[in-house]
Amino acid sequence: MSTASVAVEPRIRQRRRRQTQARIVKYALLVFAAVVVLLPVYVLLVASFKGGGEADPSRAWSLPHVWSIDAWRQAWNGEQYGLLPFLKNSLKLVIPATLISTMLGSLNGFVLSRWRFPGSDIVFLFLLFGMFIPYQAVMIPLSQIFIDVHFPEGIPRLVFAHIVYGIPITTLIFRSYYATIPEDLIEAARMDRAGMLRTYWSVVLPVSAPAFVVTAIWQFTSIWNDFLFAVFLITDPAQWPVTVALNNTTGSLVTPYNVQMAAALIASLPTLVVYIALGRYFMRGLMAGALKG
């Protein structure tokens, strides 16, 4: 008995020591990964707060000697590089497009999960495919059709495009969400002879807030960050959303790199703020879109 416990004890201690070592390695790896992920943010911040004279490549990784907001000012509303008008364009685009496509998604998702009709699964699949197509495959005819029907130029075209091509993902998120509403609730409303819209309005809509937040965040982020539609559909530079303006500013070799970095930060702030404030919902949208990329 006593000999056995003598033999066992060092083994337990050994195992414990190995566990501690494993834990240290684990945390070291996690911290290292976090540092690597945040490295670009460090570079962006440090560079954006350097004055023009300090923007020398050999000192790129060091903190600014003198903290200056000059680059931020230039990137915000400077004469040459100011992003402000384009931020306004992006807002004019993202707000209506997000609201309308979220509403549409909610109605579609409700019908396709809780007020189904024969063939509704096939309709869902039919809609869903639209989420995966490379938008290049519709871009030439799309810009042509806008010209042919004299659709109002500029931002309205982008709003329309984002609403149409947002139908699949918004429908998907709401459909999965509504599938979790107990069938009894819907049946009870039906028993009370409530019609479809009444059921939607008084039973479904009141419990939809989380899905609205998830979908709106998803749409806001992807529309704000979109570049492809904007670059194909907007011909007038005054109507550019901020992504196109940013690419244009930073693509030029003459733009000082501290201004480039400040501009990139400014263009990313809205989506970053949303992410930081509502990250939980952002995450849920991602998981709902696990069908999507």
Place this chain on the structure above:
Amino acid sequence: MRKIRRWGPGLLLVSPSIVLVAVFVYGLIGWNVKVSFSDWRQAVQTSGFDTSAYRELFPSASAGQVWDFLTAVVTGNQPDSLNTDPAWVIDLHHALLFTVAFVLGALIVGASLAFLLDKGVAGEGMFRAIYLFPMAVSFIAAGVVWRWLMNPAEGDRLTGFNLLFHKMGLGFLGNQWYLGPTWGAAALAIPAVWALSGYIMALYLAGFRGVPEELREAARMDGASEWRVYRHVVFPHLTPVTLSALIILGHISVKVFDLIVAIGGKQLITQTPAVYMWILIYDARDYAKGAAIATLLLIGISVLVIPYLVYTVRSERNV
């Protein structure tokens, strides 16, 4: 009749969306295919049917040409005798390198991070939030900083990662990044891995956590080491997650556009099919060829996605 009353309104409510998607997804895809078979190759278009755009994108049907084409796509070296559009062959080579580097990189990094987080660590929420944040940033904004980080300049102009390596005494790691003649396209995958690994991590973490604890416990009771629990119980459960991740990454890879434009602009050395399509339309006004490339992108993605969609909807029905 009563039945119609029951489901009619639903169909009516969804019908605007059905019509919009029918016209703007399926209808325009059809139109695009039509353009790709037209002779709309400069500003003017006659009504003729023309396959010349595709003939520039595919090797002619001789065994020698097909073989040369395939080896050129894989190796990046084109023999002069090859009669396909040289830029397109380079694009495909870049797409291949990028895809392999990006898909493997994001899968390995994402799955490893999820594995490290799986058993619960202090500050898990914070780590997750950090790993996922690149998903909220546009490729254009990310491209600004990554272009600088991967700056290939040498000597006095040394900067970005190369400067960091130099300062850390790791100067031998310095390289030309995305402007490297051989592996440039793979270097372009680095920012893409940075952007998507967090997402893949989240997918795998959900996958790990979806494995019933009783299964793990049972294996432990049988005396399995923690590693063997993963090897024989957890990992086999992750096949569907891996499949989703592969589809998501693969389809992002096929259409990658913003990131390339933000980092490399229109240079041939970083060009991918989607970027070439843009150049063809904006600079060369070659609509037929642009449409042909767009059609090929669509086919590439459909091959990946359609079986996956059908599979997903089927398994949903079985639940």
